[in-house]
Amino acid sequence: TPSVSATPSPTESPEKLQVALTFEDGPDIYTERLLNALEAQNAKATFFVVGDAASDFPDTVNRILDSGNELGNHTYSHETLTSLDVDDIPYQINDLNQVIEQLTGSTTSLLRPPHGSVNETVQENCDDPIILWSLDSDDNDTHDIGKIVQKVLENVEDGDIIRMHDTYETSVAAAEILITELQNQGFELVTVSELAESKNVTLESGKIYKSF
């Protein structure tokens, strides 16, 4: 039965520290470098992709899936869903899924609304869980690698969903450092779905999640 329980069973091993790195707006020319770093460190991440970028980097989209990382939906054209006519919301989600299905044969099952903009109308017109974040690396605002790394390392907690963008070289360089540093601090880097499962959370359509 899908239930959320805070009580660990006696046989459960001690709780592991886990976080989910998430990357928006790609793939881009830096994504392969990021996948190399994840693979080398046996770490996983979640990539919330958009339509044009996915079409431009079909091999990267497939590599994300084939390497055990997770693909999420960031809408077809990065529209602010709360500003759209209600009828257009499903198109933004479904059009991205059509691109992904053509490229990979599978579809996404997580939504990250662009800019994190969400309201009840979006929630009611979305068939996927809505994945926001608990820790923003601010890599959209600063392209200072040290500041991005510092923001994450000073604030990271077990169960965090960390927001980054694989569309900047500085973000990917920061991610390379963060993968190593977070692992050194005892954090396992897992996908969003793995993090939810590990924390005994059953993801529900239209529900908003910021951390687990």
Ligand code: ZN
């Ligand atoms: Zn975005």
